[in-house]
Amino acid sequence: MTPELPHPPTSHPPIDTSRPHSARVYDWLLGGKDNYPVDQAVAEHLPIEAKTGARQNRAFMNRATAWLAGEGVTQFLDIGTGIPTAPNLHQIAQEIRPSSRVVYCDNDPIVLRHAEALLISRPEGATDYVHADVREPATIIEAARKVLDFDRPVALSLLGLLHFLPDDEDPRGILRTLTSALAPGSYVVLSQGASDVNPEGGQRGTDEYKKGGIRLALRTREEFGRFFEDLDVVEPGLLTAPEWFHGPTAPAPEASGLYVAVARLP
Structure with missing residues (x-):
């Protein structure tokens, strides 16, 4: 982050080590050490x-961010950030557009502590962190306004997050609230665990998360596509994570249970 945060936290919320958290499970899947026995x-x-999906999700974030920065996007709002893992989104964006402004958001206190130490912006740009839950989209937008100009295009990303929002939590409504604050020409970057690629493995994963008190909502390709209603999906379209790329070098082909897409607000 910048040396002085626009709105630095006054205190750190306690870390609950008695219950698993999706951000810390994801950290373990990526080979990180910032997780607990639960x-x-x-x-x-x-x-x-x-594990494969976590790696593919991270690689997709890298490619999508680089493409967006190359298209001229200089503002990013990343919700469900997870524990910082290099390269972070702002590092990719600011390598291409040094003036990029990035706001990260997560609801795990351990992410907050690492974000303060590791998410250091280039002097030409800015990074900030909002400690909030995606289920509070209006709160996130209000806090992000202190860094981002919502009269200009913003790239909104929810990566590896939608499948932790079951339908009874109205994920489409949450997304609509977020996108309604964005200017025309903004982008939405989403990924979603698939229920129709490997149903047996997906059910096993759902059951294991449930044992830890975490609800997992895998979706079909068609169900994922509904998140993009009223948005213009950009090429190469709605694909599995390894299939999505721009440029001359394609990722190595491999099986994937993760759907991804990038869309533009008209």
Whole structure:
């Protein structure tokens, strides 16, 4: 982050190590060390595809961010950030557009602590962190306005997050609230665990998360596509994570249970 945060937290909320958290499970899947036994107990019993999906999700974020920065986007709002893992989104964006302004958001206190230490902006740009839950979209937008200019295009990303929002929590409504604050020409970057690629493995993963008190909502390709209603999906379209790329070098082909897409607000 910048040396002085626009709205620095006055205190750190306590970290609950008695319950697993999706951000820390994800950290374990990526090979990180910022997790606890309760998180490891969930992660170690997930299908091997979960590790593959975490890696593919991170790689997609890298490619999508680089493409957006190359298209001239200089503002990013990343919700469900997770524990910082280099390269972070702002590093990719600011490598291409040094003046990029990035706001990260997550609801795990351990992410807050790492964000303060590790998410350091280039002097030409800015980074900030909002400690909030995606289920409070209006709160997130209000806080992000202190860094981002919502009269100009913003790239909004929810990566590896939608499948932790079951339908009864109205994820489409949450997304509509977020996108309604964005200027025309903004972008939405989403990923979603698939229910129709490997149904047996998906059910096993759902069951293991449930044991830890975490609800997992995998979706079909058609169901994922509904998040993009009223948006213009950009090329190469709605695909599995390894299939989505721009440029001359394609990622190595591999099986994937993760759908991704980038769309533009008209």
